[in-house]
Amino acid sequence: MSEKIKIDFEKTVKMSNFSEKELNTKKFHLNKFIESGFPNRKLENWKFIDLSKIIRENIEDLSFYNDQSITNSIDTSSLIDGLEHNKIIFINGRIEKIDFSYEDKNQIEIYDDVLINDSFENSNSLINLNNAFRNKYYKILVKKNYSIKKPLIIYHFANEKINSKNINLRLDFELEQNSSLKLIDYFSDKTVKNFTNIVYNFDLKTYSILKNFKIDKSSNKNFRYSFNNIEQEKNSISETFILSSGSNYFKNEINCNLKGEYSSAFVNGIFSLRDGQQHEIRTTINHLVENTKSYQLIKSVLGKNTKAAYQGRIYVDSKAQKTDGYQLSKAILLDESSEFNAKPELEIYADDVKCSHGSASGSLNENSIFYLMSRGLNYKQAKELLINGFLLDVIEKITDSEIKNLIKNMIGLKE
Amino acid sequence: MDTREKDIENLKDYKYGFSTDIENIRAPKGLNEDVIKFISNIKKEPKWMLEFRLKAYERFKLLKEPDWQKPKFPKIDYQDLYYYSAPKSMKDKPKSLDELDPKLLETYKKLGIPLQEQARLNGIAVDAVFDSVSVATTFKGELTKHGIIFCSMSEAIQKHPDLVKKYLGTVIPTTDHFFATLNSAVFTDGSFVYIPEGVRCPMELSTYFRINASETGQFERTLIIADKGSYVSYLEGCTAPMRDENQLHAANVELIALDDAEIKYSTVQNWYPGDENGKGGIYNFVTKRGLCKGKNSKISWTQVETGSAITWKYPSCILRGDNSIGEFYSIAITNNHQKADTGTKMIHLGKNTKSKIISKGISAGFSDMTYRGLVDINSKAKNSSNYTQCDSLLMGNRCGAHTVPYIKNKNFDSNIAHEATTSKISEEQLHYCQQRGLNAEEAVGLIVNGFCKEVLQQLPMEFAVEAQKLVGISLEGSVG
Numbered sequence: 001m002s003e004k005i006k007i008d009f010e011k012t013v014k015m016s017n018f019s020e021k022e023l024n025t026k027k028f029h030l031n032k033f034i035e036s037g038f039p040n041r042k043l044e045n046w047k048f049i050d051l052s053k054i055i056r057e058n059i060e061d062l063s064f065y066n067d068q069s070i071t072n073s074i075d076t077s078s079l080i081d082g083l084e085h086n087k088i089i090f091i092n093g094r095i096e097k098i099d100f101s102y103e104d105k106n107q108i109e110i111y112d113d114v115l116i117n118d119s120f121e122n123s124n125s126l127i128n129l130n131n132a133f134r135n136k137y138y139k140i141l142v143k144k145n146y147s148i149k150k151p152l153i154i155y156h157f158a159n160e161k162i163n164s165k166n167i168n169l170r171l172d173f174e175l176e177q178n179s180s181l182k183l184i185d186y187f188s189d190k191t192v193k194n195f196t197n198i199v200y201n202f203d204l205k206t207y208s209i210l211k212n213f214k215i216d217k218s219s220n221k222n223f224r225y226s227f228n229n230i231e232q233e234k235n236s237i238s239e240t241f242i243l244s245s246g247s248n249y250f251k252n253e254i255n256c257n258l259k260g261e262y263s264s265a266f267v268n269g270i271f272s273l274r275d276g277q278q279h280e281i282r283t284t285i286n287h288l289v290e291n292t293k294s295y296q297l298i299k300s301v302l303g304k305n306t307k308a309a310y311q312g313r314i315y316v317d318s319k320a321q322k323t324d325g326y327q328l329s330k331a332i333l334l335d336e337s338s339e340f341n342a343k344p345e346l347e348i349y350a351d352d353v354k355c356s357h358g359s360a361s362g363s364l365n366e367n368s369i370f371y372l373m374s375r376g377l378n379y380k381q382a383k384e385l386l387i388n389g390f391l392l393d394v395i396e397k398i399t400d401s402e403i404k405n406l407i408k409n410m411i412g413l414k415e
Numbered sequence: 416m417d418t419r420e421k422d423i424e425n426l427k428d429y430k431y432g433f434s435t436d437i438e439n440i441r442a443p444k445g446l447n448e449d450v451i452k453f454i455s456n457i458k459k460e461p462k463w464m465l466e467f468r469l470k471a472y473e474r475f476k477l478l479k480e481p482d483w484q485k486p487k488f489p490k491i492d493y494q495d496l497y498y499y500s501a502p503k504s505m506k507d508k509p510k511s512l513d514e515l516d517p518k519l520l521e522t523y524k525k526l527g528i529p530l531q532e533q534a535r536l537n538g539i540a541v542d543a544v545f546d547s548v549s550v551a552t553t554f555k556g557e558l559t560k561h562g563i564i565f566c567s568m569s570e571a572i573q574k575h576p577d578l579v580k581k582y583l584g585t586v587i588p589t590t591d592h593f594f595a596t597l598n599s600a601v602f603t604d605g606s607f608v609y610i611p612e613g614v615r616c617p618m619e620l621s622t623y624f625r626i627n628a629s630e631t632g633q634f635e636r637t638l639i640i641a642d643k644g645s646y647v648s649y650l651e652g653c654t655a656p657m658r659d660e661n662q663l664h665a666a667n668v669e670l671i672a673l674d675d676a677e678i679k680y681s682t683v684q685n686w687y688p689g690d691e692n693g694k695g696g697i698y699n700f701v702t703k704r705g706l707c708k709g710k711n712s713k714i715s716w717t718q719v720e721t722g723s724a725i726t727w728k729y730p731s732c733i734l735r736g737d738n739s740i741g742e743f744y745s746i747a748i749t750n751n752h753q754k755a756d757t758g759t760k761m762i763h764l765g766k767n768t769k770s771k772i773i774s775k776g777i778s779a780g781f782s783d784m785t786y787r788g789l790v791d792i793n794s795k796a797k798n799s800s801n802y803t804q805c806d807s808l809l810m811g812n813r814c815g816a817h818t819v820p821y822i823k824n825k826n827f828d829s830n831i832a833h834e835a836t837t838s839k840i841s842e843e844q845l846h847y848c849q850q851r852g853l854n855a856e857e858a859v860g861l862i863v864n865g866f867c868k869e870v871l872q873q874l875p876m877e878f879a880v881e882a883q884k885l886v887g888i889s890l891e892g893s894v895g
Contacts, residue, residue: 044483318812333827336794344833346818351809351839359822362830 093167234260442499471599486754571607674709693752696724707739749782
């Protein structure tokens with residue numbers, strides 16, 4: 001693989017004009033990636049689902065080179081209906097459109113040449129890969145006291161032109177004091193065997209609010225990795241919702257540093273898997289100062305041959321007294337061949353804290369099904385009703401009613 | 416001064432910290448084939464046993480010391496240890512207690528374990544292990560009547576080679592992890608228990624481990640076999656003298672329960688924990704594993720871990736037989752600079768298997784405590800269930816408490832529930848107790864004992880009292 005990747009790297013470099021400094025950084029990251037390769041199960045964080053193996057078995061001839069010179073036409077029919085929104089559209093990893101038409105132009109700034117800042121604590125070889133190959137990289141800044149009026153939807157589209165390709169994306173967001181942003185990541189494509197690697201970095205200043213929704217709904221045969229790094233200052237709030245359902249393989253990683261007092265982080269996730277899918281959510285919440293709060297709720301419904309993993313870690317620094325941390329993961333296994341793995345981890349160095357976690361997994365309760373059937377539902381309906389109720393719990397945690405309804409409609413849940 | 420206070424006064428310092436001046440026979444320093452042959456030779460072992468050891472040693476040479484654990488420790492130089500040390504007077508094993516070196520008897524008396532049978536009123540049979548050898552086993556006559564074999568491992572290898580050969584290494588094979596393999600190569604002594612079919616062992620069996628010599632590693636091996644329909648309750652206690660250096664203790668314990676058998680294994684571990692500044696103390700790296708081989712069998716581990724500089728162990732159950740049950744009850748207390756990384760593994764292979772884990776961790780001072788556990792339900796383990804509860808209590812903000820559970824469910828008929836909390840003693844509770852006339856320390860003692868109650872209840876009577884005291888003592892000076 002290392003020969004191939006070097007050739008692809010040369011091609012990529014030729015296409016763009018990087019400065020000497022940028023090029024050196026890229027080469028550094030490239031070498032780091034070549035050294036460690038795709039993460040495999042020998043690494044603690046990847047022990048449940050082995051990406052290296054998945055890529056080896058599914059994508060024979062992965063190409064890292066991505067021709068960014070051709071523009072792609074936007075298929076407007078695949079845009080989300082019934083919700084006014086701003087958009088950024090990626091097609092095959094290339095930004096085709098940035099549209100903030102609902103917003104005050106002076107209040108949002110978009111930069112496209114920012115110095116690479118990669119001091120993530122939880123670095124891994126995929127972030128190196130991203131650094132080496134991503135092309136352009138945007139930073140979106142929401143100015144002080146400005147609340148975005150309509151949600152921003154980032155579309156991740158791909159068309160039939162790409163196959164067995166690795167796409168690397170990177171976006172940075174900065175929310176200035178007292179600003180807010182609603183962000184939806186929407187994954188929709190029908191392509192096969194591509195590996196997308198997305199890195200976001202969020203910088204939340206005091207009193208800012210971030211709501212991020214990741215929606216992977218339409219079924220496709222791709223492999224995705226997403227890494228969100230969130231830095232939070234005083235009184236800021238972040239809310240992340242993950243619907244993990246469409247792709248063949250999807251791993252969402254969230255690293256959140258609660259650096260300011262009274263900051264809070266919420267992570268809610270749903271796995272709804274069928275036919276051999278393998279998905280994972282891994283969270284690391286670092287409580288670094290006093291009076292911070294985190295809440296995580298992950299629910300899974302697992303069909304045939306599927307595998308889901310949840311690794312949640314709460315770290316409480318010795319300075320972080322009065323921390324409130326909570327973690328709950330629940331799974332319903334629908335088939336003999338489904339598998340659920342959890343590793344809810346607490347690492348605590350302060351004594352005046354309230355931290356707890358819970359994890360439960362099992363099959364649907366036969367008594368509940370019997371009860372519903374005695375009321376006239378058939379077996380299938382009873383099962384569906386129970387599953388919907390189980391998942392609705394997570395969706396009800398969404399604090400934005402417009403987006404909550406959008407997501408409910410998408411997965412066919414009604415009030 | 417009432418008796419409780421006196422007890423605490425007596426125990427405030429590590430009262431087992433004395434050492435006995437006794438002449439020793441040692442193997443040459445270091446680890447190599449010759450040392451293994453020396454051990455095997457001095458114990459007059461049959462050839463198959465030596466082969467077992469050498470096979471393990473071959474494997475050991477290929478292994479690297481694991482480093483994934485939470486408590487880090489300076490590298491151990493395995494060539495700088497004595498792998499065999501025995502009191503000289505044990506060279507020709509005394510036939511009865513009357514012939515035993517009076518110094519040894521005195522040592523055990525000081526430890527509160529009188530070996531003279533007439534002195535025992537509470538009817539516990541004891542096997543005392545001093546450094547590398549078993550020095551005495553009591554109540555042999557009574558046990559033989561029931562057909563129970565309770566003797567030292569060396570004796571079992573001589574007298575019951577068939578049983579040892581059949582079961583040794585079946586739960587912890589010679590190809591296991593680093594410390595277990597090291598033990599397989601150099602183990603010196605330990606206890607052997609065989610309970611015949613249908614026998615309910617009339618008394619508690621107990622082993623008392625004592626490390627005396629310096630620069631010595633203790634590697635004992637215990638094997639307990641409960642044949643069909645039998646029951647045994649086994650206790651284990653440990654102490655060591657205070658020394659500045661760290662000493663290694665790497666034992667292997669194998670339990671095998673056949674159809675309808677039940678084994679209850681309790682440990683009160685009080686190895687020397689090092690001084691206030693974290694100097695010295697025992698490295699307690701023990702492999703304990705039980706196999707529920709037969710149908711309806713049950714293995715229950717109870718541990719009270721208060722000693723050792725570093726405790727690193729995971730008493731585990733492999734639930735192979737259908738309807739078998741595994742239980743794990745643990746209290747782990749760390750104070751000063753002690754560190755612990757402990758928990759359990761429950762591996763469900765058979766149908767309708769059940770497991771229960773109750774773990775209570777208390778950390779104070781500068782200590783660090785980790786609960787690490789695995790619950791693995793195999794795809795064939797239909798209708799299995801697990802319940803896990805692990806609670807941690809923190810005292811002061813210089814200590815740490817961590818929970819790292821691994822939960823794997825591959826069976827849709829099975830249920831796993833896991834709960835964990837971390838908290839400190841609430842001001843309200845303390846206030847309430849103090850209002851009723853308890854001082855701060857007593858109040859903490861009371862609350863901590865309540866916190867641990869679920870586990871303490873599982874211990875046999877005599878141990879429960881001792882453990883309760885230990886819990887109080889281990890936390891001395893951590894309040895306020």
